[in-house]
Amino acid sequence: MVNAKRYFIELAYDGTHYHGWQVQPNAVTVQELVNKALSTLLRCPIETIGCGRTDTGVHATQFYLHVTPQPPEGGANAFENSSFRGLGGLNALLPYDIAIKNIIEVADDAHARFDATLRSYEYHIHFNKDPFKHGYSWLLRDVPDLDLMNRAAAIIMEYTDFSCFSKSNTQTMTNNCKISRAEWIMKDDGSIVFHISADRFLRNMVRAIVGTLIMVGKGDIPPEAVRGIIESKNRSKAGTSVPACGLYLTEVRYPYPLTP
Known part of the structure; x- marks a missing residue:
């Protein structure tokens, strides 16, 4: 069994058309679209943890989330061999007003929200x-x-x-x-x-x-x-x-x- 690695993803977004970062019922949010893009790229359901939450209409020039994608049985996830591939592929799946800036491998216990100082x-x-x-x-x-x-x-x-x-x-x-x-x-x-x-x-x-x-x-x-x-x-x-x-x-x- 291949151990799952944890990644921080740095992103920026224009919050004009979103009801904030955090997933909400009956409202489009940044986290919802990022989760969908990651799930498509990694071919498995993905839930992210953000560094915080922004309200409806608020923008972010720097925002971090963490994700621990489980590799497919006997294979590697899309981040493992080439972060550039993961970065480009993820951006291609997201709208113009959400941009992925970096994908960074971190320690297994790193936490985007609770570790922020x-x-x-x-x-x-x-x-x-x-x-x-x-x-x-x-x-x-x-x-x-x-x-x-x-x-x-x-x-x-x-x-x-x-x-x-x-x-x-x-x-x-x-x-x-x-x-x-x-x-x-x-x-x-x-x-x-x-x-x-x-x-x-x-x-x-x-x-x-x-x-x-x-x-x-x-x-x-x-x-x-x-x-x-x-x-x-x-x-x-x-x-x-x-x-x-x-x-x-x-x-x-x-x-x-x-x-x-």
């Missing part, structure tokens, strides 16, 4: 009508005050319990997260990007944080008001969730190197 997101906002940013950035009329928003973002980094930014009724053991970066940057074209990194994120957390920081930037609340919002642990106290189109998962890190 850091995840980074970006949220993009622009202020002038641009057909090439539609669906990939949030269009606002007025430019908010970045200095005020960065003061509030620094306050957020002082806390770990982010219940106030979490979608209600989620099945998480804890609402604690360790944020290592929270910063607004203005780009040369006048658009702005929010960068945030943490060991983990709660459902809807980044979009709720951005919505709250925009309230600060517009002058609706002072930066220090963020303390009361976080300490309340009440989602209704925080800002509304901003549109999904501007959100990107951009990096996932692990405690071991991932090289093809």
